[in-house]
Amino acid sequence: MRIERVLAAAGLATGDAPEVTDHGRSGDLVARCGDAFVKIARRSETWNARALERESAVLRWLAGKAPVPQVLWSGAVADDLALVMRAAPGTAVSHVPEADAEAALTATVRTLAALHALSIAGCPFDQRLSLKLAEAEARVAGGAVDESDFDAERLGLTAAEAWARLTAAIPATEDLVLAHGDASLPNFIWGANVTLIDLGRFGIADRYQDLSLFLRSAQRNHPQVDAVHLLATHYPLTDLDAVRLAFYQFLDEFF
The missing domain is CATH 3.90.1200.10 (Aminoglycoside phosphotransferase (APH), C-terminal lobe)
Known part of the structure; x- marks a missing residue:
């Protein structure tokens, strides 16, 4: 449900069921959704939420400077912070x-x-x-x-x-x-x-x-x-x- 809420907020409909790939060492929820990756951190988990918010800003700043995934959307959804990126091939x-x-x-x-x-x-x-x-x-x-x-x-x-x-x-x-x-x-x-x-x-x-x-x-x-x-x-x-x-x-x- 958390993943579906983020995809809806991002205006994305992949047509594929999300595939949870990891909960990450940090505790973030990570899922593959078609050709996109979704990362979600609970806002109450301060360290994780801060790192995810920072990562969103880093990806935007590094675009065109270094090989990084394209940010498709980032923001808050209910109790979560989320980042949606184009999946890197490989x-x-x-x-x-x-x-x-x-x-x-x-x-x-x-x-x-x-x-x-x-x-x-x-x-x-x-x-x-x-x-x-x-x-x-x-x-x-x-x-x-x-x-x-x-x-x-x-x-x-x-x-x-x-x-x-x-x-x-x-x-x-x-x-x-x-x-x-x-x-x-x-x-x-x-x-x-x-x-x-x-x-x-x-x-x-x-x-x-x-x-x-x-x-x-x-x-x-x-x-x-x-x-x-x-x-x-x-x-x-x-x-x-x-x-x-x-x-x-x-x-x-x-x-």
Whole structure:
């Protein structure tokens, strides 16, 4: 019923029964409806609703600058906030066949490099570390951190204990780019090109925000591919900073 209400508000009639594809780690309801995707967050779920509202604005701002889905409609319906997008053709890079994994990862690296090469001037979306840390601290205080989902080396820590360790390792500087913000492989759709999706954390941030999550996700989803080598070959960075990689993977525990 929630999906049907959104489609009606958007003036869309697909003729096909909605196919719920995910409830997402964030708790959003995600459904495929013909050639459109619908994402819905309850307005009462503050973190999710804020991220979805932000994603709608990001997609509109990035249109024509980077490969992102077309926004068909966004707005409020009853107790929900919703975003309706044109479905990106292709397959999530996390789910491509093993035979295609290296080609898909290479295309993803090149897409990240192109995104990071765009000028940050005029970008209204700020994800600098000071803001990310403030949001992370608020999530700890609000009980919004899923301690059961910590990476293996941090399982058993409370959110407060993890926060204390993170804040002892904050980098002194940032290398700012336009960052996807959640550059895990499910958020890249590989087809004729690579489309960026799930952009609720997009904004001006350190490039390692993306590089760290890309490498972690590549290791988990396609361990047979040397993703570090692909970065060295296709991304304009001389050496990877292992300390920054570890820090930004740690920071992701709070989101």
